[in-house]
Amino acid sequence: MTYESEIRAQGTEPVEMGLDGETLGGKQQMSRKRRNIVLALIAAVLVAIAAYFLMAGDDAPAEQAPQLQAVTVVAPGRTTVEGEITATGTLAARRSMPVGVVGEGGRVVSVPVDAGSWVRQGQVLAVIDRSVQSQQAQSAAAQIQVAQADANLAQANLDRALQLVERGFVSKADVDRLTATRDAAVARVRVAQAQSRELQARNARLNIVAPAAGLILERNVEPGQTVSGGSPPLFTIAKGGEMEMLAQLGETELASIRAGASAEVTPVGSDQSFTGQVWQVAPTIDPQTRQGTARVALSYRPELKPGGFASATINSGTVVAPVLPESAILDDDGQPYVYLVDSENKVARRDVETGMITSAGLTITEGLTGSERVVLRAGGFLREGQEVAPKLQKNAN
Incomplete structure (x- = not known):
């Protein structure tokens, strides 16, 4: 047995010498140290990440709590409204x-x-x-x-x-x-x-x-x-040349009009309007159409042709009341109502009565004082007693 064989037999690895006199085993030891350092850093980062998610996991139940539905509400206040009612009808001789x-x-x-x-x-x-x-x-x-x-x-x-x-x-x-x-x-x-x-x-x-x-x-x-005496009329005369418009209105609208109210009448096919005055409101309602007639007196003008069709905007008076857009008003078998948000941010239903229609919405004649917080839209998806997250909108219009 040679000396080299004896060393290998004892389990000693051969040491190879490099060109600069260092052994190759020393370089391998340096590589292992660097690798160990990198692994240690990676392990530290993983531990930090695990700790972060662990801490985040402790807060998870709070974030998973049910979210409140956000709704837009408005306090409408009270508005002075110049009531206007739009109607259609035919032109005729007043007398x-x-x-x-x-x-x-x-x-x-x-x-x-x-x-x-x-x-x-x-x-x-x-x-x-x-x-x-x-x-x-x-x-x-x-x-x-x-x-x-x-x-x-x-x-x-x-x-x-x-x-x-x-x-x-x-x-x-x-x-x-x-x-x-x-x-x-x-x-x-x-x-x-x-x-x-x-x-x-x-x-x-x-x-x-x-x-x-x-x-x-x-x-x-x-x-x-x-x-002869039994012949049909030979002539038809408009007394004084006075004309009128027979405006057809529903029961509610007819009830809000009084004799003397001013009106603007526009014949079909014309962009010119003529000022008139309601001189008679029908005392009866047609049982078939549920409508009545408001007769608007007009002075003679060549553009006003008896038998022609016209539209009218009738002044129905001044009202001070809350005004809401149509999106805020719901209907339950003919009963209009709105949803309110109370001081505890819970939804409550309130029956109301609507009045005249304006460009800003519907006037509320009964049921609201104007200081309530009214849900503007999506009321159909709410239920009474539901807690919501209200967002106040300053101007509902």
């Missing part, structure tokens, strides 16, 4: 006067007016042939003359008889008879005069005249046409 045949009628000779003409009271609208009636009038006048002649003769006979009575040539009975004859003759004169006046009145009624000043809206007669 429409149908004009027909008053007398016995006849053949129309001429019609000197047309639709759109302005007429004065008593002006002739249509002339009816009266040739026969004129002859009757002349006959009646002649009858008056005949009766008057008989009455004059009876009076003369009576005067002569009265002169002869004093001489005894005529008896008292003869005087009485002559007096009666004279009275009957005078009565016949009066009858003839009355008959003549009757014929004159009938003849005057043959012409169709305007019962009042105004604007002719319709003309339904032409020359040569035969008319």
